[in-house]
Amino acid sequence: xxxxxxxxxxQLSGTAQVHGAKNAALPILAATVLNEGVxxxxxxxxLKDVNITVEMLKYLGAHVEREGDSLxxxxxxxxxxxxxxxxxxxLRSSIVFMGAIVARNKKAKISAPGGCELGPRxxxxxxxxxxxxxxxxxxxxxxxxxxxxxMHGREIHLSFPSVGATxxxxxxxxxxxxxxxxxxxxxxxxxxxxxxxxxxMGAKIKGAGxxxxxxxxxxxxxxxxxxxxxxxxxxxxxxxxxxxxxxEVTLTKVIPEHLSACVACLRDSGCDITVGDDxxxxxxxxxxxxxxxxxxxxxxxxxxxxQSLFLAxxxxxxxxxxxxxxxxESRFKPAEELVRMGADVMVDGRIAVVRGxxxxxxxxxxxxxxxxxxxxxxxxxxxxxxxxxxxxxxxxRGYAELLEVLSKLGAKIKRVEY
Ligand code: EPZ
Numbered sequence: 001x002x003x004x005x006x007x008x009x010x011q012l013s014g015t016a017q018v019h020g021a022k023n024a025a026l027p028i029l030a031a032t033v034l035n036e037g038v039x040x041x042x043x044x045x046x047l048k049d050v051n052i053t054v055e056m057l058k059y060l061g062a063h064v065e066r067e068g069d070s071l072x073x074x075x076x077x078x079x080x081x082x083x084x085x086x087x088x089x090x091l092r093s094s095i096v097f098m099g100a101i102v103a104r105n106k107k108a109k110i111s112a113p114g115g116c117e118l119g120p121r122x123x124x125x126x127x128x129x130x131x132x133x134x135x136x137x138x139x140x141x142x143x144x145x146x147x148x149x150x151m152h153g154r155e156i157h158l159s160f161p162s163v164g165a166t167x168x169x170x171x172x173x174x175x176x177x178x179x180x181x182x183x184x185x186x187x188x189x190x191x192x193x194x195x196x197x198x199x200x201m202g203a204k205i206k207g208a209g210x211x212x213x214x215x216x217x218x219x220x221x222x223x224x225x226x227x228x229x230x231x232x233x234x235x236x237x238x239x240x241x242x243x244x245x246x247x248e249v250t251l252t253k254v255i256p257e258h259l260s261a262c263v264a265c266l267r268d269s270g271c272d273i274t275v276g277d278d279x280x281x282x283x284x285x286x287x288x289x290x291x292x293x294x295x296x297x298x299x300x301x302x303x304x305x306x307q308s309l310f311l312a313x314x315x316x317x318x319x320x321x322x323x324x325x326x327x328x329e330s331r332f333k334p335a336e337e338l339v340r341m342g343a344d345v346m347v348d349g350r351i352a353v354v355r356g357x358x359x360x361x362x363x364x365x366x367x368x369x370x371x372x373x374x375x376x377x378x379x380x381x382x383x384x385x386x387x388x389x390x391x392x393x394x395x396x397r398g399y400a401e402l403l404e405v406l407s408k409l410g411a412k413i414k415r416v417e418y
Contacts, residue, residue, distance in 0.1 A: 004392045004403070007412035008362060008383035011284075012247035014409045018235045018254050019045040020069070020228035022398045024190040026093050027167040028197045028228060029053045032073040033060065033100040034175060035201055037223025039073040044228055045400035048393070052091045056083055060101070075223070079104060085111035085142065095123055095164055099171035102135055102148040109145050117369040117394070118328040125158060125165035132156050133172055133180065153178030153217050161186040161211070161298045167194055174203040176217040185213050188299040189258045193229040200224035232258040233305045234399060235280070237374050239263075240309040241406065243271050243284045244316060244382040249409060250281040261302040265291050265310060269317055290319030290356055296326050308334050308375035315343035316382060317356040325350045334372035337365035341383055362387040367394040374399065381411055 020043035030053070032039040044050060046066065054064045054071065060083070063074040081101055088094050088111040101108035113123065127137055127144070132154055136147040153176050158165060166186040173180035185191070187209055195208030201224045204216035235254045242249035243266060256263070256275035263273055263280070270285035291314060296304040304327035314321040315338055325331045332352050335345045340363045344355040362385035367373025373395040380387030389395075392415065395402065406413050 002392055002415050002417045004377065004389040004395070005414050005416060006362075006377065006380035006387045006389070008360070008380050008385065008387060010245060010381070010410050010412055012242045012245045012249050012381070012406070012409040012411060015250045015252060016238055016405045016409055017252050018230045018238070019043070019400050021190060021193070021231035022047055022049055023093070023163070024193040025050050025228045026053050027096045027171070027190070027194045028226065029057060029071070029073065030096045030100045031171055031194060031197055031201070032057070032062070032075050032223075033079060033097070033104050034171065035221040035223050036076050037074075039075065039223045040070055040225040041073060042070045042225070042227040044069060044071045047398060047400050048396045049091055049093075049398065052087065053094070056087050056094060056097060059083060059087060081105050081107045081109055083110045088113050092121055093164060095126055096167045096171060098126065098144060098146060099130065099168035102130070102146045102151070103172045103175040106148045106151075107146065108148070109143055112139070112142055112144055117333075118330050125160065125162045126168045129156050129158065129165055129169045130172055133169070133176055135172070148172070151176040153180035153215065155181045155183070157183045158185060163188050163191065166191055166213070170194060170198065170205060170213065170215065173215040173217060174198050174205065174221065175219075178217055180215040180217065182213045182215075184211055186298060187211060189229060189232065189255070197224060197226045200226055230254050233303065233371065235259055236262045236306045237309055237378065237399070238405070239266060239280070239282050240313040240378045241381050242282050242409070243269065243288060244313045244378055246284045246286060247409070248283045250279060252279045254278060254280050256280050261300060262306050265294060265302065269314070288313065288317035288356075290314060290317045290321040290354070293322045293324070295324040298327075304328055304331060305371050307331055308371045309378055311335065311345070311352060311354065312338060312375035312379040314354045315345065315357060315360060315379060319356055321354040321356070323352040323354065325352075331372070333368040334375045337376055338379055340365055341379055341387065343379070359384055361385060364388045364390065366390040367392060370394050370397045377402070377406070381406070
């Protein structure tokens with residue numbers, strides 16, 4: 001068991017580098033299953049979720065080695081069809097292995113990933129889309145059993161632009177016979193990164209990043225080398241940390257365009273932001289201002305993954321902010337913990353009303369999910385006195401070297417085991 005201890009009140013300053021995106025690395029690693037060769041994936045941070053994905057690849061029979069920030073994934077030889085419940089339940093996004101395994105082996109048996117800390121997370125769109133591609137799917141005793149002998153391309157319309165379902169279809173359709181057209185797909189940058197990797201492997205995918213993707217299935221894909229895009233939510237975490245502490249921070253290795261919805265809100269809160277090709281600089285005002293309304297939306301709207309970070313930041317902004325969560329129903333869990341720290345937050349269903357207070361005070365609080373946990377770090381950085389964050393294992397899922405980076409920027413932060 002461990003806790004993160006933060007002595008708040010230090011203005012962050014300096015420069016930090018942002019690591020590769022977890023949510024791009026996971027489907028890219030699953031995509032290596034589609035070829036038989038030695039893939040090299042750079043900028044792949046040593047996060048808990050990446051490590052679990054590596055365990056899944058190894059369970060299937062791939063050889064995976066880490067060299068610094070690169071993973072070498074050897075998918076030659078026979079790979080299995082099956083991922084057991086023990087592994088699937090650890091990582092909800094493991095569902096993308098369904099499309100990858102059925103495309104490679106024509107058969108797949110994976111455990112249903114189940115719910116998670118963000119509330120129910122159905123996979124009906126994944127299942128419906130794969131059925132439309134001709135995959136026969138049986139759900140039995142908690143397992144999803146797929147037969148893709150007769151997989152073929154076709155036109156699919158997603159009723160909601162689900163990130164994971166878009167990825168699953170892209171993986172399966174890359175090796176299906178004929179053309180697949182997917183309408184109303186997710187436009188998240190991680191989808192584009194997956195398409196770039198698949199195209200390097202020899203896939204024929206057009207339109208990723210728009211709401212219509214076209215895929216011409218090919219017979220065979222080969223191994224590829226790729227560098228994962230920077231993590232836009234990790235970047236946002238550091239920007240919110242700098243903002244709440246009244247600091248001045250430059251982030252490198254970012255794609256500023258990916259951050260535009262968050263940057264707009266940071267500017268509304270009074271931050272001065274300058275961007276370059278691959279860097280972004282934030283200078284915080286003396287006191288942040290409330291943001292009248294934030295609504296989470298699929299990309300390029302305001303990301304649900306950044307919602308809790310802004311919730312924490314706005315607890316000390318002058319005025320009242322309203323946040324509406326449209327994607328995941330249980331994403332206001334940190335609100336209760338922030339109230340323990342002196343915040344004035346009222347949650348009603350999918351809406352949070354945040355009345356800014358002049359300062360937070362350190363307390364013992366508990367992380368309940370990845371971004372919610374990170375939001376407690378953001379709050380603690382500005383709070384008076386000591387904050388102790390329990391259950392930091394949630395934070396480990398998506399942040400590599402968080403303590404090192406924040407310490408380098410001046411934060412008084414450490415981890416203790418007990
Ligand atoms: C991805 O999850 C991300 N995870 C999430 O990041 C992110 O919050 C989410 O996209 C939205 O941007 C990864 O990329 C690994 P969805 P995903 O399918 O693919 C509903 C983080 O903190 N839905 O776009 O699971 C669903 O319930 C994580 O890094 C269905 O109803 O998200 C939700 O309301 C957490 N049926 C909405 O769609 C389905 O079959 C969006 O989900 C699929 C989804």
